[in-house]
Amino acid sequence: MFSLFKKKKATLHSPTTGMLIPLSQVSDPVFAEGMMGPGLAIEPTIAEIYAPVEGTITTIFPTKHAIGVKAKNGKDILLHIGIDTVELNGEGFDIHVKEGDKVSPDTLLARVDHQLLKAKGKASTLMVLFPEEKELPSVQERSITAKEEIFSLD
Incomplete structure (x- = not known):
């Protein structure tokens, strides 16, 4: 019975392969200064981006440069692909999911x-x-490699 009251945990996995860096090292001050929330960054070496958690796709921006995911523990995560890539209006991005999809x-x-x-x-x-x-x-x-565990989300 008491297990119903335990806080759900989720594990953050790397969505891609590359060099994991602190968000403060990103070249765009909006991200580096945490104006869009805390996080981390990866300089990717492969084209594929995987879900960072078990959860549900909540948002896919029309410009395809950002994807929102709600983790199974309720945490909201925003994957922002590239810097100033909103200006590309979707060019260069091939999205494989839709809003409402369950992901892992x-x-x-x-x-x-x-x-x-x-x-x-x-x-x-x-x-x-x-x-x-x-x-x-x-x-x-x-x-870091794609799907590698980074840390636990409480």
Whole structure:
């Protein structure tokens, strides 16, 4: 009976392979200063982006550069693909899910054409943001692979 009152936990997994960096190191001050909430960033080395948690897709921006996910424990997560990529109006992004889809870290959310982003002068840094949180565990710069556990979300 008391298990009903236990707080649900969720594990944050890396949505892609690349270099994990603290959000403060991102070149855009809106992200680096946490104006969109705390989080982390990954400089990707592959095109695929997977769901960072078990949860539900809540939002897919019309410009395809951002995807919202609600974790099974209720935490909101925003995946923001690239910097100033809203200006591309969806070019370079191939989305594989729709709003309302149930997802897990094995679910492919999107593929990103990093060469196109580079040709258009856009950084392809992936930000994993928690808009409603005050703070998160800190992360150290390191190589990370897609689906690798990063930390637990309480």
